Amino acid sequence: MLGILNGRVYDPANGVDGQVQDIWVQDGRIVAADQVPNREAAEIFDAAGLVVMPGGVDIHSHIAGSKVNAGRRMCPEDHRADTGAQNGVTRSGGGHSVPTTFATGYHYLEMGYTTVMEAAMPPLLARHTHEEMNDVPLLDKGAYTLMGNNRFLLGCLGHRQKAKARDFAAWLLEASRGYAIKIVNPGGVENWKAGKRETDLDDPVLGWDATPREIILALADISTELGLPHGPHLHVNRLGQAGNASTTIRTIEALDGRRTHLAHLQFASYGGGGRHPLRSAAAEVAAAVNANHNVTADIGQVVFGPTTTMTADGPLEHTLHQLSGSKWLNNDVEEETGGGVVPMNHARRNTVSALQWCIGMELFLSLEDPWRTFLTTDHPNGGPFTAYPEIIHCLMDREFRSQMLSSLPDKAQSRCGLAGLQREYSLQEIVIITRAGTARALGLANKGHLGVGADADIAVYAPQLNWSMMFRRARLVVKGGRVVVRDGQVVAVCPGHTLCVTPGWDEGILPSLREHFEQHYTVGFDNYAVQDDYVPYCEVIRCK
Amino acid sequence: MQIGGVEIEDTYAEAFHMWAARLVITAVNGQWAQTAAHATIGFATSIIGCGCEGGIERELASTETPDGRTGVSLLLMTRSREDMEKQLPLRVGQGVMTCATTACFNGLDSTETVSVGGNLRFFGDGFQISKLLDGRRFWRIPVMEGEFLVEDRFGIQRAVAGGNLLILGQTPEAALAAAEAAVSAIRKVNDVALPFPGGVARSGSKVGSRYKFLRASTNDAYCPTLRPLVKSALPEGVNCVLEIVIIGLTEMAIRSAMRVGAEAACRPGIVRISAGNYGGRLGKVLIGLQELWA
Amino acid sequence: MTRTVEHVVCPTCGCLCDDLVVEVDGTRVTQARRACPNGRTFFKSYDPTPRLPRVHGREVEWNEAIAEAARMLTQARSPLIYGLSSTATEAQRCAVELADRLGAILDTTSSLCHGPAVLAMQSVGLPGCTLGEIRSNADLVIFWGCNPAVSHPRHFARYSLPPANRRSRVAVVVDVRPTATSDIADLFLQVEPGSDLEILTALRALVHARPLSARAIGGVPLANWEDLAGRMKSCRMGVVFAGVGLTMSQGRDLNLGELFSLVAELNDCTRFAAMPMRGHGNVAGADQVLTWQSGYPFAVNYGRGFPRYGPGEFSAVDVLAHGEADAALIIASDPLAHLPSSSAVHLREIPVVAIDPRESLTTRIAQVVLPTACYGLDAAGTYYRMDGVPIRLRPVISSARPTDEQALQQLLDSVVRVSAGAVPTC
Amino acid sequence: MSATVLQARANLTLPVEADSITPDRIDGLQQVAVGNLPILYGREWAPLGDLFAVSGDGRADLVLEGDLTHVKRIGQGMTRGTIAIHGNAGLHLGSQMRGGEITVDSNVGGWAGAHMAGGRLRIYGDAGPMLGSAYPGERRGMTGGVILVEGSAAARVGERMRRGLIAVGGSTGDFPGARMIAGSLFVFGQLGPRAGAGMKRGSIVSLGSLASGVLPTFQYSCRFAPGFLQLYLRYLLRWGMPVTPAHLQGQYQRYTGDINTLGKGEILIYDQH
Known part of the structure; x- marks a missing residue:
């Protein structure tokens, strides 16, 4: 039993905007004051003068799984200077852009985040993702199951077997213990495996009777039909390429009302291309998103400094390797997807990096509906998640932002529209783009708000001289009703939940699935699905 | 006053500040x-027409050079830093880099530097190699003969130009002999150089001319042929005047050079040792002749 | 009474074949169908009879052995934890936590065999894929310094040279002597020992059509290398399996780095992958666990309270050779049999705790021996295949012994209790 | 000049990490304070005074005595002052040092001068592997300073070196100057095999013999007397390296490579004939 009293509460989902209120917690949930039988016995935290909001919900972050670990393993130089010692409560660990599992959990919690979604899980390697997520303490997490280049699915689409495709997707979500359908460069990774470098929305997928457009629309429809809480999480074609904004806009138009989340939109909002230099097309992309209410987006903001890029978009990492000359790890996953890792330095004086920073900011400020706009860095691609406080500072403080802008190369400043944008985010809007909105987009009814019945995931901050200092370390974090962070330090650890969906599927697909596995997979069908042992703290989120 | 029967006029040389660099060519x-040295400073007599003034300071033994070969030390002076940034790469590039077997090093320790090798390296067309040893950067520029080695940056410092002596002789022979004696005496002094051919200038100049386009013209007051036509500065019996112009890293060095030069020039057949000035209007450094022995 | 268990995973080597059909009579495996000779021996030789732990050669109760092991480890100033290649990730996770809480040095057998491949990957990256990509798509398969016919007998059939598309692919072997693998190859290039780096650099040059003046490299005429480079560039998908012939020969990680660079560059014109041919069943899992918990795959020192990486310094071989450990916990490995004698000798001079299902040279000299169940036989757990695919092992017989994980968890609890009063202070 | 003297109390066999032993740390400290500096002994912190007898008056200059084979990281990151070691030194000696000077009477372990950025490291005995090189994953190793070894150096001297000078009086193990990005490596004894593998730029100068031929990706360019060598050889001579008049007057064969990486590196081989 816990009472957080007299805090200024920001709970946009329930229309609370900075009013002083008391929050009561019992058995891991938020309860009404009059439901607390024995208030005298409760632990009381006096939040007078402090800011109270729901725990953060990150909709897109790479925190666990084979390519995250490949990034850790390939880059010892990333960890050398960033270390945290064990102290009896916490485990040791570290890493700047790819922290160890424990450090990932602690750092998120210290910033007041309590739920994080791992953005790309190859089904064949799902056990790995879950093993790591079980070593990420405290956080609730889910993982998005990669499907955009799955050959069984491509076969179904090619044969116009929509029902079979739907059952397969449902089966795969369950088999991998996934949370949502993830689409990465649909058809493009499969094409890359066949030797084709770049794939646009209507290019054929070599060897299959399907196009990226068809894959996206089918998976969007399947998400809706299955009633998935979060519907397809899309990393569009031609990500990271100059001139890709046209692909992004055509993709949004193609969706035609289908509920879809666009991942790390910044990397998909580039103008220029061909003989023309890279420039911002944030305004055009933002206009398309603003006009299509079926679409949500996270930004994938770039922050300056060294980081490690990683994605299931194998061809993209190969291109980055060719451009940067940095070391390159690739991992094509049979029948399903690809994956690559390349370390990168987003240097402030580099025109491209600077422009990427500007484009992200421009998107933040041009997307009109905070309920459909979410804060991410596509950790660690744009930069580590530990930079969120600094990004919040940029969004809330126009002066700070323009100082940043003026320190960038002239070419970057002149090829974007950021200088003309005066908007400043309110604190309530920040709560929406980091918590309330992400929880809603994820279909997590018990998260992202402080109403009665919500999970008691609560973050309390002390107002500071600047916003980034305030958000760097929470004064108090409550996770599932337990106080786990005090004064920015983890003081208690417990496992978090693994969020899964069980949409249900028709067993009629099993014979052809079994046959497919026997022909193409090196793991037997009976050994493929993730066993219960890997999700000891499973929380099933109901489909609609 | 007199030295060896030669009058030392009570006048002064009017010197002025310039930027100097010292090149070591091996x-x-x-x-x-x-x-290589002559190619580099051969056309660096007067700042008026050459963009810089330069001269050989001295020859260097193999024990005195960075690469253990015999060498020559040069001084080069310009009016401004910017001029030095132009002149040094130009002259080293054309005078030294082209010359067989040579290398070129900085000879002046200074916090102020200009880029020389750093500019010339581009001649290497991407094949140039940088070497950093003991805080000094060198460039190895591939050439048909092998490699041209040149130091990246050369120190520059404020220095003095325009030290001078006028040797007023009874005959051309006497004046020349005295000038030669002065030159060889001055060449033993450190930190100075004589920019004019053979160390001697016969065409001393005054500021301005009757032609608008010309900033300097012949020093008519000392031209024996014009004695009746102008306000001549020549005493009776003087039929030839030669000038020794001295540049130096310090005023002290110039003073030493003027003193030993004047002493060497005081020979039979010389009437007077004078010095050139512009009435104190141009230079900040006024070196009284008689003070040299004070 | 005989039972039959299907879809059984064989944990013997990095192949992790998961299609075995195992017959069990009581507590003994009588048949391991589809298993290779190595796997058959593994399954059939196992005796799951419960055994008591030993302390200084005396059989004792489990708790007493744990207490003694905890005492030995906590009293040490520089304890080493080593092994982990033949145990499940569940146990590996406990072992890493134990190292973390103790401030120990932690190393896996990886540092001895494929550690150089990790160093190479940290230097230049590694273009790879899962084995199924190779099975379905490769048309050029190169075995370099490895002999899977003996070390990974089912590798050909399941992954690299499946009979169904054997005709459509070319198998090349590069090795210093003929082997059972070179016998089945389409092309065998027998090279001089220690010439791998020269050959690989030459191949990189040839792939880019850069001129070479040497007429022969590694004892093989340049024309043969030109031919191989041509095949590499023109194949649809190629793969190189790198064996200990590359990692253990002169050059080690630089050999592998050259190979990975070559393969990376080949991806500019076609599709190519490289894969270290990892031996022990779960050495890949040990890499993974240690990496996600510490950031580093092997040779980690927790002495400062946080992990530090030191291949060549914190690798067991070096720690022992320099006498820099004063106690050792050996898990599922037999360093006395496998480490060079210069390192092994130190193990005889310090207190050793061994956790292993089987007796070995190391358990014979250990002061404390904790006999555990065997993953894949009488314990369930996770193993990672050589390509990083995690598979859950199915136990085929019921266990009467604790698992490595349980033993380590007890040891961990005991160590935390013992050292609670004496936390190292700065 | 007086110095702070640290005398190892006993034969240290377990690893000791002595990164607190730098002139920067002890400058101005009194004897007692020096003795209280923390030093990692195995997995436990101990006061320096437990392991070393401290004498001297707390000057920045340090003298270390005793067998320090297992004492690692001495002088790590130092920026000034001097450390004189009378005996062997352990791994990572002077790693990441930026200034000052370390001298060692006898042998040192691996990674001496790794990631060194400035200053001077003088080793009168032999050096272990990875002298002046890079830690795993890093793009660059040594970025400045001078390392002079009178004895031999083990494998992989100057790996990924970006700038600076390493001179080895004796021989080297294999892969000297591998993956060099720039800088200079002089070897007076036998140059180990696979010199310059993967080098982009930089100079490897062999003044003695060769363990084997150059890699196939190095190509002969010419025989000449490089002017810059005069500067380096004279510099090394001043520091007591075994430069002979023949080295100064000699001709050198130039090989360029590694063509797989950039090809602008060179191996200069003193031509005995």
């Missing part, structure tokens, strides 16, 4: 080093 032997 080569397979002294002859090639001299050749």
Whole structure:
């Protein structure tokens, strides 16, 4: 039993905007004051003068799984200077852009985040993702199951077997213990495996009777039909390429009302291309998103400094390797997807990096509906998640932002529209783009708000001289009703939940699935699905 | 006052501040080093027409050079830093880099530097190699003969130009002999150089002319042929005047050079040792002749 | 009474074949169908009879052995934890936590065999894929310094040279002597020992049509290398399996780095992958666990309270050779049999705790021996295949012994209790 | 000049990490304070005074005595002052040092001068592997300073070196100057095999013999007397390296490579004939 009293509460989902209120917690949930039988016995935290909001919900972050670990393993130089010692409560660990599992959990919690979604899980390697997520303490997490280049699915689409495709997707979500359908460069990774470098929305997928457009629309429809809480999480074609904004806009138009989340939109909002230099097309992309209410987006903001890029978009990492000359790890996953890792330095004086920073900011400020706009860095691609406080500072403080802008190369400043944008985010809007909105987009009814019945995931901050200092370390974090962070330090650890969906599927697909596995997979069908042992703290989120 | 019967006029040389660099050119032997040196400062007599003034300071033994070969040390002076940034790469590039067997090093320790090798390296067309040793950067520029080695940056410092002596002789022979004696005496002084051919200038100049386009013209007051036509500065019996112009890293060095030069020039057949000035209007450094022995 | 268990995973080597059909009579495996000779021996030789732990050669109760092991480890100033290649990730996770809480040095057998491949990957990256990509798509398969016919007998059939598309692919072997693998190859290039780096650099040059003046490299005429480079560039998908012939020969990680660079560059014109041919069943899992918990795959020192990486310094071989450990916990490995004698000798001079299902040279000299169940036989757990695919092992017989994980968890609890009063202070 | 003297109390066999032993740390400290500096002994912190007898008056200059084979990281990151070691030194000696000077009477372990950025490291005995090189994953190793070894150096001297000078009086193990980005490596004894593998730029100068031929990706360019060598050889001579008049007057064969990486590196081989 816990009472957080007299805090200024920001709970946009329930229309609370900075009013002083008391929050009561019992058995891991938020309860009404009059439901607390024995208030005298409760632990009381006096939040007078402090800011109270729901725990953060990150909709897109790479925190666990084979390519995250490949990034850790390939880059010892990333960890050398960033270390945290064990102290009896916490485990040791570290890493700047790819922290160890424990450090990932602690750092998120210290910033007041309590739920994080791992953005790309190859089904064949799902056990790995879950093993790591079980070593990420405290956080609730889910993982998005990669499907955009799955050959069984491509076969179904090619044969116009929509029902079979739907059952397969449902089966795969369950088999991998996934949370949502993830689409990465649909058809493009499969094409890359066949030797084709770049794939646009209507290019054929070599060897299959399907196009990226068809894959996206089918998976969007399947998400809706299955009633998935979060519907397809899309990393569009031609990500990271100059001139890709046209692909992004055509993709949004193609969706035609289908509920879809666009991942790390910044990397998909580039103008220029061909003989023309890279420039911002944030305004055009933002206009398309603003006009299509079926679409949500996270930004994938770039922050300056060294980081490690990683994605299931194998061809993209190969291109980055060719451009940067940095070391390159690739991992094509049979029948399903690809994956690559390349370390990168987003240097402030580099025109491209600077422009990427500007484009992200421009998107933040041009997307009109905070309920459909979410804060991410596509950790660690744009930069580590530990930079969120600094990004919040940029969004809330126009002066700070323009100082940043003026320190960038002239070419970057002149090829974007950021200088003309005066908007400043309110604190309530920040709560929406980091918590309330992400929880809603994820279909997590018990998260992202402080109403009665919500999970008691609560973050309390002390107002500071600047916003980034305030958000760097929470004064108090409550996770599932337990106080786990005090004064920015983890003081208690417990496992978090693994969020899964069980949409249900028709067993009629099993014979052809079994046959497919026997022909193409090196793991037997009976050994493929993730066993219960890997999700000891499973929380099933109901489909609609 | 008089030295050896020669009058030392009570006048002063009017010197002025410039920026100086010191180049050390080495080569397979002294002859090639001299050749490169002459190519580099051969056309650096007067700031008026050459963009810089320069001269050989002295020859260097193999124990005195960075690469253990015989060499030559040069001084080069310009009015401004910017001029130095133009002149040094130009002259080293054309005078030294082209000359067989040579290498070129900075000879002046200074916090102020200009880029020389750093500019010339581009001649290497991407094949140039940088070497950093003991805080000094060198460039190895591939050339048909092998490699041209040149230091990246050369120190520059404020220095003095315009030290001078006028030797007023009874005959051309006497004046020339006195001038030669002065030159060889001055060449033993450190930190100075004589920019004019053979160390001697016969065409001393005054500021301005009757032609608008010309900033300097012949020093008519000392031209024996014009004695009746102008306000001549020449005493009776003087039929020839030669000038020794001295540049130096310090005023002290110039003073030493003027003193030993004047002493050497005080020979039979010389009437007077004078010095050139512009009435104190141009230079900040006024060196009284008689003070040299004070 | 005989039972039959299907879809059984064989944990013997990095192949992790998961299609075995195992017959069990009581507590003994009588048949391991589809298993290779190595796998058959593994399954059939196992005796799951419960055994008591030993302390200084004396059989004792489990708790007493744990207490003694905890005492030995906590009293050490520089304890080493080593092994982990033949145990499940569940146990590996406990072992890493134990190292973390103790401030120990932690190393896996990886540092001895494929550690150089990790160093190479940290230097230049590694273009790879899962084995199924190779099975379905490769048309050029190169075995370099490895002999899977003996070390990974089912590798050909299941992954690299499946009979169904054997005709459509070319198998090349590069090795210093003929082997059972070179016998089945389409092309065998027998090279001089220690010439791998020269050959690989030459191949990189040839792939880019850069001129070479040497007429022969590694004892093989340049024309043969030109031919191989041509095949590499023109194949649809190629793969190189790198064996200990590359990692253990002169050059080690630089050999592998050259190979990975070559393969990376080949991806500019076609599709190519490289894969270290990892031996022990779960050495890949040990890499993974240690990496996600510490950031580093092997040779980690927790002495400062946080992990530090030191291949060549914190690798067991070096720690022992320099006498820099004063106690050792050996898990599922037999360093006395496998480490060079210069390192092994130190193990005889310090207190050793061994956790292993089987007796070995190391358990014979250990002061404390904790006999555990065997993953894949009488314990369930996770193993990672050589390509990083995690598979859950199915136990085929019921266990009467604790698992490595349980033993380590007890040891961990005991160590935390013992050292609670004496936390190292700065 | 007086110095702070640290005398190892006993034969240290377990690893000791002595990164607190730098002139920067002890400058101005009194004897007692020096003795209280923390030093990692195995997995436990101990006061320096437990392991070393401290004498001297707390000057920045340090003298270390005793067998320090297992004492690692001495002088790590130092920026000034001097450390004189009378005996062997352990791994990572002077790693990441930026200034000052370390001298060692006898042998040192691996990674001496790794990631060194400035200053001077003088080793009168032999050096272990990875002298002046890079830690795993890093793009660059040594970025400045001078390392002079009178004895031999083990494998992989100057790996990924970006700038600076390493001179080895004796021989080297294999892969000297591998993956060099720039800088200079002089070897007076036998140059180990696979010199310059993967080098982009930089100079490897062999003044003695060769363990084997150059890699196939190095190509002969010419025989000449490089002018810059005169500067380096004279510099090394001043520091007591075994430069002979023949080295100064000699001709050198130039090989360029590694063509797989950039090809602008060179191996200069003193031509005995």
